[in-house]
Amino acid sequence: MATVDPPLTYGSVHPTMMQIPMMLLAMLAMSATVSGRFVVERNSLVVTSPRFLRGKHDTAVANFGIPQYGGRMAGSIIYPKQNGNGCKDFDTSFRGKAGAFPTFLLLDRGECLFTQKVWNAQKAGASAVLIVDDTMEPLITMDLPQDESGASSYMENITVPSALIDKKFGTQLKDAFKSGEMVNVNLDWRESVPHPDDRVEYELWTNSNDECGPKCDMLMDFLMYFKGSAQILEKGGYTQFRPHYITWYCPQAFLMSSQCKSQCINQGRYCAPDPEQDFSIGYEGKDVVIENLRQICVFKVSNESNRPWVWWDYVTDFHIRCSMKDKKYGKECADSVIKSLGIDAQKINICMGDPNADVKNPILEQEQDSQIGEGPRGDVTILPTLIVNNRQYRGKLDKVAVLKAICSGFEETTEPAVCLSSDIQTNECLVDNGGCWQDKASNITACKDTFRGRVCECPMVQGVKFMGDGYSHCKASGLGKCRINNGGCWNEHRNDQSFSACQEIGDNKCICPQGFKGDGVNHCEDINECTEKTACQCSECSCTNTWGSYDCTCNGDDILYIRDNDTCINKKLSEVKNTWTVVWVIFLCLSIASIGVYVVYKHRLRSYMDSEVRAIMAQYMPLENQGDVPNHVHQDLT
Numbered sequence: 001m002a003t004v005d006p007p008l009t010y011g012s013v014h015p016t017m018m019q020i021p022m023m024l025l026a027m028l029a030m031s032a033t034v035s036g037r038f039v040v041e042r043n044s045l046v047v048t049s050p051r052f053l054r055g056k057h058d059t060a061v062a063n064f065g066i067p068q069y070g071g072r073m074a075g076s077i078i079y080p081k082q083n084g085n086g087c088k089d090f091d092t093s094f095r096g097k098a099g100a101f102p103t104f105l106l107l108d109r110g111e112c113l114f115t116q117k118v119w120n121a122q123k124a125g126a127s128a129v130l131i132v133d134d135t136m137e138p139l140i141t142m143d144l145p146q147d148e149s150g151a152s153s154y155m156e157n158i159t160v161p162s163a164l165i166d167k168k169f170g171t172q173l174k175d176a177f178k179s180g181e182m183v184n185v186n187l188d189w190r191e192s193v194p195h196p197d198d199r200v201e202y203e204l205w206t207n208s209n210d211e212c213g214p215k216c217d218m219l220m221d222f223l224m225y226f227k228g229s230a231q232i233l234e235k236g237g238y239t240q241f242r243p244h245y246i247t248w249y250c251p252q253a254f255l256m257s258s259q260c261k262s263q264c265i266n267q268g269r270y271c272a273p274d275p276e277q278d279f280s281i282g283y284e285g286k287d288v289v290i291e292n293l294r295q296i297c298v299f300k301v302s303n304e305s306n307r308p309w310v311w312w313d314y315v316t317d318f319h320i321r322c323s324m325k326d327k328k329y330g331k332e333c334a335d336s337v338i339k340s341l342g343i344d345a346q347k348i349n350i351c352m353g354d355p356n357a358d359v360k361n362p363i364l365e366q367e368q369d370s371q372i373g374e375g376p377r378g379d380v381t382i383l384p385t386l387i388v389n390n391r392q393y394r395g396k397l398d399k400v401a402v403l404k405a406i407c408s409g410f411e412e413t414t415e416p417a418v419c420l421s422s423d424i425q426t427n428e429c430l431v432d433n434g435g436c437w438q439d440k441a442s443n444i445t446a447c448k449d450t451f452r453g454r455v456c457e458c459p460m461v462q463g464v465k466f467m468g469d470g471y472s473h474c475k476a477s478g479l480g481k482c483r484i485n486n487g488g489c490w491n492e493h494r495n496d497q498s499f500s501a502c503q504e505i506g507d508n509k510c511i512c513p514q515g516f517k518g519d520g521v522n523h524c525e526d527i528n529e530c531t532e533k534t535a536c537q538c539s540e541c542s543c544t545n546t547w548g549s550y551d552c553t554c555n556g557d558d559i560l561y562i563r564d565n566d567t568c569i570n571k572k573l574s575e576v577k578n579t580w581t582v583v584w585v586i587f588l589c590l591s592i593a594s595i596g597v598y599v600v601y602k603h604r605l606r607s608y609m610d611s612e613v614r615a616i617m618a619q620y621m622p623l624e625n626q627g628d629v630p631n632h633v634h635q636d637l638t
Contacts, residue, residue, distance in 0.1 A: 044188045045130075045165070048074075050181040053172060059130070059163035059187070060139035061394035063382060064115055066401040067161040068189050075127055076101035077183035079174050084108050086117035086129075095125030102127035104185060106173055109134045109164070114142040118162045119154045128187060129162040132170025139164055141394065143382060144215060156218055158396065161187065189408070198414035200233075200406050203242045205385040208291040208315070211275040211282070211324045219384050222397040224316050229403055229418055231309040238416045239406065243299055243311060245292035246371060246383060247272060247364055265289050265355035270364045275324060283324055289364075290355055291318075294334055296363055297351035301344055313341055412450050413457070420449055428454035437474045442485040446470040467508070477508055490524045499524070499548055515548040536561075540568040 047053045061067055083090055086107040094103040105126035107117050114131065121129045131142070142164055144155060165173075176183050206223075210216050233239040250260035250268035263285025264271035272288040295315060302310040314337060322333035338345050353361050373379045377390045386393035386402060389409040395401055407419035420427070428434045429447035436447035436456035446466070448455045456470035464484050468474035481487040487502035489510035501510040501520035510520030518524035529535040529543065529550040536543035536552035540559055544551040554561045554568035561568050 045163070046186045046188060047173075047183070048186060049184045050176055053176055053183070057165065057169050058139065059165050060141055062114065062118070062142040062162040062164070063394050064142070064144055064155060064396055065118060065158045065161050066398055067395045068187075068404065072186055072188040073128060073161070074101060074184070074186045075104035077104050077106050077130070077173055077177055077185060078126075079106040079177045085111050086120050087112035089120055090124035093125045094121070096127065101184060104128045104130055104187075106130050106132065106170070106177070108132050113145050114162070115144060115155045115158060118160065119158055121162075122158060122160045126160060128160055130170070130173075131162065131164050132174070133164055133167045136167050139166060141382075156214060156396075159398075161395070163187070198411050199238060199240060200389060200409040201240045201242075202386065202388045202406055202409070203244055205244045205246060205380050205383060205387070206315075207245065207272075207288070207383055208295055208318070209272070209275050209288045209324075210319060210329075215383075218397055220319050222384075222399065222402070223312070223319065225399045226402060227312040227316055229399065230312055232418050233406070233416065234309040236416055238410075241308065243295065243315075244370055244380070245296060245367055246380065247289055247292070247368060249368075262286060263289075265293075266361055266364075267358045269360060270368075283329055286355070287329065290331075290352075291329070291334065293352050293355070293361070293364060294331075294348065296367065297348045298338070298343060300351055300363070301347045305344075310341055310343065314338070314343070317341070413448055413455055415450060436470055437468065437472060439474075439485055444474075444485070446474050475508055479504060481508075489520055490518065490522060492524075494547055497548065513548070535566060538567050541566075 045057045045059045047055055047057070078094060080086075080090065080092075084107065086105070094105055096102045103126050105121045105124075105128070107121065107129060109131050117131060118129045133139070142162065173183055206219060207216070210220055230239075230241060234241055247270040250257075250264050250271050254260050255268045259279060260268050260271065262279055263274060265286050270289050270293075272285040272292065274283075274285045275288060276282040295311070295318075298314045299308065299311040302308055302314075317337045317340070318334060321337060322328045322330070335345060338348060351363065353359075353363075355361075371380045374390075377387060378392060380387075380392075384397060386397065386405070388405050393402065393405050395405075403419070407415055410416075410419065427449045429436070429445065429449045433445055434447035434449075434454035434456065436445060436454065437458070438445040438447065444459060444461055444466075446456050446458050446468075448457055448459075458466035458468045458470050458474035460466065461476075461484050462480070464476050464480045465478060466474040466484075467477045476482075476484045476487045482489075482500065482502040482504055486500055487508075487510070489501040490512070491498065491500040491502065499513050499516065501512050501516075501518075501524055503509065503511055512518050512520045512524035515527055515529075516524035517527050526545070526547050527534070528545045530545045535550055538554075538561075540554045540556070541561065542553045542555060544553075552561050552563065552566075558570055559568045560570075
């Protein structure tokens with residue numbers, strides 16, 4: 001059976017089994033029978049100089065500090081001559097000077113906590129910390145220490161990102177720095193979270209226990225500060241959130257022990273550690289399991305009523321009103337919170353079931369199954385754990401840091417407004433329009449601000465799509481394009497007249513209208529039809545140029561100008577011609593009518609003669625089966 005090292009918290013010191021409480025030891029014995037798969041979340045480190053080290057390398061992101069999800073950092077490596085492991089305060093400052101690269105401090109693993117090294121580096125002004133592993137092994141995740149008594153005073157204040165690098169690569173970086181080379185690197189978190197579409201799925205593995213020290217305090221603070229952003233994202237349909245809770249089962253050999261009875265429900269199937277790590281005082285582990293189950297059911301019932309965001313209200317209100325410190329942690333206080341939020345208490349009770357029954361609880365069974373990772377996610381072994389688009393988040397549970405991680409999971413240009421606030425990113429379009437095309441006159445730009453940076457993409461305005469590369473040019477295309485800045489073509493208004501070179505149909509070319517000449521884009525100038533002799537050229541004509549056209553008159557009062565034929569004709573002659581035209585039209589109509597009458601008469605006469613002949617023949621030469629034939633002999637001819 002393959003085994004994977006759990007995330008370590010010490011530079012080189014491993015906790016002994018004697019430090020683990022009895023119940024946790026039993027749980028570890030249980031977990032040894034199950035195949036685990038802890039996934040180390042990584043980001044890319046790219047060496048840009050010196051040339052012989054250029055390339056991309058993996059780093060294991062620490063589970064503290066604030067990694068820049070969706071972004072990247074450039075810096076210069078410094079390996080200190082003294083205090084190379086960073087376990088003591090530094091005497092020198094590593095703060096970057098104006099115009100210089102930020103400092104990435106390179107430290108050796110060993111002798112003290114990872115958090116202690118990073119905290120000392122941060123105090124000295126380092127912008128990021130890279131810790132070199134001291135053994136040749138697969139990368140591990142640097143986590144917060146289990147024994148937090150010495151670290152609680154500073155670990156909440158660690159904000160710089162840090163990562164572990166392997167021994168071979170770290171040695172190469174140190175050797176290059178010692179030889180006088182400038183070692184420049186980029187830390188890149190832009191692809192740390194997949195971003196396939198316009199909705200982010202994320203889950204938080206949490207705990208209702210508020211007596212587990214600084215870690216629990218950090219978790220509760222995060223829930224309260226992040227609630228507003230989480231509810232905005234959920235109500236807008238931008239995210240799909242689900243809370244989870246870790247439980248363990250008690251090994252068969254310990255089912256009848258006092259530890260299992262005090263820490264488990266449903267006959268040892270679902271357990272949680274004692275909150276105070278002391279079985280003789282305070283609340284018991286089973287109290288935590290029951291409240292965890294209640295919080296899962298609050299989410300389930302709220303989600304079924306299309307209000308999944310109510311879970312955030314419940315857990316934050318419960319923490320404020322029902323804390324262990326105030327001795328109010330339990331069902332009575334929880335029911336009052338449920339009632340105040342308008343949640344159906346009966347449905348909650350049905351969902352929770354009977355914690356004393358010797359049966360499986362389907363809700364908690366599903367939670368235990370969900371702890372096993374699928375795909376790239378890995379098993380959930382650390383509390384709290386945030387998973388965004390099936391990737392485990394590493395770093396401090398800080399509102400801005402987590403929001404960055406979630407926002408980095410959106411497909412580019414689909415991020416909601418909360419991701420584009422100045423708190424978590426800089427709008428690159430505000431500086432020189434991001435280097436993108438823009439039409440200042442119409443206030444149209446191809447620059448789109450996204451969480452990962454600006455994108456130059458020709459826009460759609462009032463239903464009209466602009467086409468182009470987005471950087472140097474964009475041009476309106478299709479029907480309606482002339483409504484938007486005249487389609488980028490020339491246009492001018494003068495003397496209550498407007499002319500435009502924009503063509504609504506056809507290609508996107510700008511063509512000067514009739515009566516003008518030019519490129520159609522920047523200018524169209526009036527054609528002087530009179531001087532260029534393109535119109536009004538008859539001998540009797542007098543030409544006057546106008547803007548976009550011309551006026552042509554004929555000399556004499558009785559002469560008219562015919563524009564289509566570019567000629568002049570006499571008014572009287574025109575009237576005579578018109579009179580004869582009317583006469584000929586009348587004559588033609590009468591002729592057609594006479595011919596019509598004659599044709600009808602001939603047709604009727606012939607029909608009459610045919611019927612008379614047939615009647616006479618029928619009298620003298622009767623035919624068999626011949627019916628009666630009408631006799632028109634005695635009928636008058638009409």
